[in-house]
Amino acid sequence: MLKLDETDLRILQSLQEDGRRPYTDIAKEYGISEGKVRFRINRMLENGVFEFVIHTNPNKIGLHVQAIIGIITKIGFRDHVAEELASFKEVRFVGAFAGKYDIMIQAYFSSNEKLVEFTDHYLSKVNGIEKSDVFLELKDYKDSFSYIELSNE
Template identity: 85%
Template sequence: MLKLDQTDLRILQSLQADGRRPYTEIAKQYGISEGKVRFRINRMMESGVFEFVIHTNPSKIGLHVQAIIGIVTKVGYRDKVAMELADCKEVRFVGAFAGKYEIMIQAYFPSNDRLIEFTDLYLSKVDGIEATDVFLELKDYKDSFSYIDLADEHI
């Protein structure tokens, strides 16, 4: 596993704020060379520390309904069910959890009718699912992929 130092974390924090920020600006901000910024970014990407992705606003592309769905599986079926759900285009996130639900998914739909179709026509037929609970998002207060905060550090 790649060991990250303060310079790596600073670079990551800069990219989290604006992934389009030129390497020359990052280098200038932290007093290092552009080559060092480029090298460190490439090294972190190759090590799987991060990847560049486009984070779309679902409602701006016609996906107005977001649901978090808790899934109870039959004993021994968690992985099979999770892998099947991971193949669904509507599903953005699939995770195994401890607690009431073995699996939680996040999915986006253009309408409530499409969500109903997904639960009634698709989930009801997935072998290994015993029960589901659908949680409908009413309002989004925070949706972030920024995990690094060096605000308390003396950069």
């Protein structure tokens, strides 16, 4: 496992604030060379510490309905169900959980009708699902992928 030092964490924090930020600006801010910033970013990318992704605002592209769906599976079917759910384009996240639900998914839809179609025509046909509960998001208070917070010393 790659050991990250404070410089790595500061670089990550800078990229979380603005992933398009030039390496020269990051280097200048932390008093290191652009080559060192580039080397560290490439090393972290190669080691899977982070990846560059575009985080699209679902509402801006017509996906106005977000659902979190809790799923209870038949014993021995969790992996099969998770793999099948991961194949649906509407599903953004699939995770195994301890507690009431074996699997939780997050999915986006253009309308309530599309959500109903998904649950009635697709989810209902996945072999191994025993029960599901749908939770609709009413308001988004935070949606972030920023995990690093360093003090500005």
